[in-house]
Amino acid sequence: MKESEAKSPDTQDRLLQAAGEVFAQHGFRAATVREISGRAKANVAAVNYHFGDKGALYAAVLKYALTSVIKKYPPDLDITSGASPEERLHAFIRSLLYRILDEGRPAWHGKLMAREIAEPTGALDELVEEAIKPLYEYLTIIVKELMGGAAEKETVRLCAMSIIGQCLYYHHARPVILRLYQLKLGRQEVEGLASHITHFSMGAIKELSKRVSSKTCGEILTDPLTG
Amino acid sequence: MKESEAKSPDTQDRLLQAAGEVFAQHGFRAATVREISGRAKANVAAVNYHFGDKGALYAAVLKYALTSVIKKYPPDLDITSGASPEERLHAFIRSLLYRILDEGRPAWHGKLMAREIAEPTGALDELVEEAIKPLYEYLTIIVKELMGGAAEKETVRLCAMSIIGQCLYYHHARPVILRLYQLKLGRQEVEGLASHITHFSMGAIKELSKRVSSKTCGEILTDPLTG
Numbered sequence: 424m425k426e427s428e429a430k431s432p433d434t435q436d437r438l439l440q441a442a443g444e445v446f447a448q449h450g451f452r453a454a455t456v457r458e459i460s461g462r463a464k465a466n467v468a469a470v471n472y473h474f475g476d477k478g479a480l481y482a483a484v485l486k487y488a489l490t491s492v493i494k495k496y497p498p499d500l501d502i503t504s505g506a507s508p509e510e511r512l513h514a515f516i517r518s519l520l521y522r523i524l525d526e527g528r529p530a531w532h533g534k535l536m537a538r539e540i541a542e543p544t545g546a547l548d549e550l551v552e553e554a555i556k557p558l559y560e561y562l563t564i565i566v567k568e569l570m571g572g573a574a575e576k577e578t579v580r581l582c583a584m585s586i587i588g589q590c591l592y593y594h595h596a597r598p599v600i601l602r603l604y605q606l607k608l609g610r611q612e613v614e615g616l617a618s619h620i621t622h623f624s625m626g627a628i629k630e631l632s633k634r635v636s637s638k639t640c641g642e643i644l645t646d647p648l649t650g
Numbered sequence: 651m652k653e654s655e656a657k658s659p660d661t662q663d664r665l666l667q668a669a670g671e672v673f674a675q676h677g678f679r680a681a682t683v684r685e686i687s688g689r690a691k692a693n694v695a696a697v698n699y700h701f702g703d704k705g706a707l708y709a710a711v712l713k714y715a716l717t718s719v720i721k722k723y724p725p726d727l728d729i730t731s732g733a734s735p736e737e738r739l740h741a742f743i744r745s746l747l748y749r750i751l752d753e754g755r756p757a758w759h760g761k762l763m764a765r766e767i768a769e770p771t772g773a774l775d776e777l778v779e780e781a782i783k784p785l786y787e788y789l790t791i792i793v794k795e796l797m798g799g800a801a802e803k804e805t806v807r808l809c810a811m812s813i814i815g816q817c818l819y820y821h822h823a824r825p826v827i828l829r830l831y832q833l834k835l836g837r838q839e840v841e842g843l844a845s846h847i848t849h850f851s852m853g854a855i856k857e858l859s860k861r862v863s864s865k866t867c868g869e870i871l872t873d874p875l876t877g
Contacts, residue, residue, distance in 0.1 A: 537768055541761075543825045551829040559830055580831070581846045585816045588823075592815025595822045598770045602778040603786055604807070619808045626857025627850040634849070 429469035437463040438473060440529070442484045447531035451481050451544050482546040485539060488532040489554045496521040498561050508568040509625060515562055516590060516624075517617040523594035524608050537595065559583065569625070570632045582628060589620045656696035664690040665700060667756070669711045674758035678708050678771050709773040712766055715759040716781045723748040725788050735795040736852060742789055743817060743851075744844040750821035751835050760821065786810065796852070797859050809855060816847045 428434060441463035445454045456470050456477050463469075474480040500518040502510055523533070539547055562583045570579060593600065593608070593616065600606050655661060668690035672681045683704050687694050701707040727745040729737055750760070766774055789810045797806060820827065820835070820843065827833050 534768075540823065540825055541764055541768070547825060548829060551826055555826060556830060578846075581843075582850065584819060584827070585847065585850045588816040588819025589812045590815070591823060592811060592818060596767065596815075596818060598767055598774060599778055599782060600811070602775060603783060616808075619805075620812065622858060622861070623809065623812045623854040627854040630853025630856060631849060 424464075424466050424469065429465060430472055434463070434465050434469050435473045438465055438470060438480070439484055439487050442480050443488060443529065443531040443535055446481055446484060447535040447538065450538060450542075451477075451546075454481075456480070478545070481544065482549060485535065485546050485550055486554065488535060489550060492522045492525065492528060492532065493554065493558070496525070498558055508565050509621075511565050512562075512569065512586075512624065513617065513621045515565060516586065516620050517614070519558075519587070519590045520593065520613050520617050520620075523591065524613055526608075533594065559587075562586065566628065569628050574632065578631065582624070582631065585627065586620070586624050589623065651691075651693050651696065656692060657699055661690070661692050661696050662700045665692055665697060665707070666711055666714050669707050670715060670756065670758040670762060673708055673711060674762040674765065677765060677769075678704075678773075681708075683707070705772070708771065709776060712762065712773050712777055713781065715762060716777060719749045719752065719755060719759065720781065720785070723752070725785055735792050736848075738792050739789075739796065739813075739851065740844065740848045742792060743813065743847050744841070746814070746817045747820065747840050747844050747847075750818065751840055753835075764822065786814075789813065793855065796855050801859065805858065809851070809858065812854065813847070813851050816850065 424434075438459065442454075442459045445459045445462060448454075454477070456467055459480070460467050460470055470477075470480060474483055496518040498515045498518050499506075499511065500514050500521070502514045506514070539550070563579055566579050566582045566586070567574060570582070597606070606612075651661075665686065669681075669686045672686045672689060675681075681704070683694055683697050686707070687697055690696075697704075697707060701710055723745040725742045725745050726733075726738065727741045727748070729741045733741070766777070790806055793806050793809045793813070794801060797809070824833070833839075
């Protein structure tokens with residue numbers, strides 16, 4: 424491989440794809456730069472030039488997988504700037520479902536992310552800080568608006584977690600759900616899921632807001648079920 | 651090892667523990683019966699006697715991990731036979747959270763289950779059928795009661811999924827949540843989470859039930875947000 428070719432953006436892109444596949448298959452520790460550069464039809468020097476070392480390549484691949492799918496399905500998917508909080512919640516849920524259920528993505532994206540979350544390396548810190556936290560904070564603002572001024576920070580946080588949890592379940596528990604009943608996940612079904620999760624969460628937030636106006640969050644969270 | 655010792659229940663138990671650790675560490679394919687029997691201070695003949703082969707041993711270990719934790723935290727945890735549907739929902743959620751967040755469990759339980767769900771072997775079919783489906787159906791009955799007679803099957807199913815998804819999130823996304831904010835998961839925090847998820851879901855079900863009484867489920871799921 425010529426030096427100019429090794430340094431080209433095209434080579435960089437092939438390295439990212441190849442690294443994604445190899446890391447997803449073997450995990451960070453067992454993967455080798457040799458296998459990755461071989462699969463990318465590049466050489467070890469090209470990896471060093473574009474990324475530095477294996478750790479930096481791994482971090483770059485994770486970030487690439489997440490940011491490219493966020494770019495494809497941003498949290499304000501298909502809405503206009505004047506959208507209501509409810510419409511923004513719906514868009515957030517739709518985009519999250521499309522991100523995790525997109526069958527057009529290379530299979531290694533989801534697999535690599537699941538692996539990193541199950542057994543985190545140092546790369547997860549940066550990934551959460553740079554790509555996940557902004558999404559989470561975006562949702563928090565919507566929930567806060569929906570709950571009105573009286574909502575405590577902890578209640579808003581728990582509601583945001585309840586919303587995200589409902590969506591991610593269809594990704595991480597998919598093999599179980601498929602065995603519980605026939606689950607098709609075409610465009611129409613994803614839209615149906617997004618509507619359900621939006622309505623479920625809007626109903627919950629509406630009811631919780633009523634409670635929040637008359638009690639503190641601490642009381643709600645510790646009293647058993649009478650509150 | 652004497653034949654009588656190889657055939658003892660004690661040896662069977664040691665084999666289950668050892669197999670759990672080895673399968674969780676290496677995965678089903680890479681694990682060897684030799685390593686398992688070595689770690690259990692037993693021999694390959696003991697594995698054959700108690701379980702048959704590696705596949706049957708693996709299925710037995712998965713089932714053992716799940717059924718022992720369900721026995722410890724049954725879905726009707728701490729309630730009496732006359733409990734209301736709301737109290738039964740609370741008990742279901744509490745028991746599910748305790749099951750997945752129990753820090754007294756050997757670490758391999760959660761790891762093995764996560765591995766099997768991420769990359770299922772043939773064993774998942776039986777596991778879902780025998781251990782997960784009954785729990786899911788138990789929850790479905792509670793949700794149906796809470797929604798009243800008008801609820802369609804699909805709506806009940808989606809609500810059950812929303813409830814389970816909220817709980818499991820704290821297990822599978824724990825490394826991300828820990829990086830988003832300080833998450834302590836002692837007894838008090840788990841009780842707080844259980845109360846939140848119960849209230850969130852009760853509010854949602856209450857609102858959805860109002861909608862169900864005036865529209866069909868199909869309409870709710872396909873109309874965007876006006877329904």
